[in-house]
């Protein structure tokens with residue numbers, strides 16, 4: 031009697047919700063592997079093994095390689111369609127700050143300022159210099175799409191800092207919880223891999239890992255944009271409404287995409303587990319429009 035009760039329709043929504051989650055998950059895995067490969071490529075250990083026996087001026091060769099990797103990162107951006115951009119931050123102890131700033135010709139900037147609008151606009155020239163800390167994580171190169179974070183100390187942002195500390199102590203790719211990304215102001219997550227200067231054994235101790243850390247390769251994911259991109263791939267996208275929640279904290283899910291939907295009896299929830307995330311995202315689809 032009512033089309034809403036029709037079993038075929040329920041199946042359609044269910045299928046689309048599931049396939050949507052499968053697409054996100056697969057694409058996320060692909061981009062995660064890709065970022066991991068970049069982290070290995072950029073490591074001085076990889077570079078050193080290939081080149082050190084052949085060269086005299088280590089520093090100039092080093093910056094040549096960095097430029098090359100930067101160009102490679104740009105050229106292969108299409109292989110990571112879900113990421114907003116990839117960036118590389120260096121581990122700089124305070125004792126090396128002055129030399130580092132002289133070599134690069136800019137000061138290390140602080141991410142958090144009193145003036146929130148500046149942080150959101152993210153104009154590095156207008157940001158304050160990073161206050162004195164034991165160490166910093168300034169971004170030295172990035173894809174064009176996230177060039178606004180170059181020179182910013184990633185350890186001065188709460189989520190980025192926690193990710194960096196966890197990535198280097200574990201040697202794994204780690205994800206932040208959703209937070210407002212700079213400039214886009216959209217909710218997103220950041221994936222970080224530590225870059226080490228030696229080939230560490232799998233069971234290396236955290237202290238040994240921290241000691242061997244030279245930098246951090248990270249990618250940011252702008253969730254609303256990536257959901258939009260993927261929705262275009264669904265055949266009957268006009269028919270369904272998709273909501274994505276971060277349900278890591280089950281009692282307080284974070285709405286990352288879509289307006290709250292009223293339950294038409296056709297709500298379908300699918301789980302979206304990401305590698306490191308101690309939780310899941312939930313995709314809720316519902317019938318939006320009845321033809």
Ligand code: WA2
Pocket residue numbers: 117118119169176179184187190193194210211212220221222223246247248249250
């Ligand atoms: N990348 C892009 N936009 C951001 C952001 C970020 N972090 N943080 C806030 N908005 C260089 O983990 C190292 C990237 C951090 C990597």
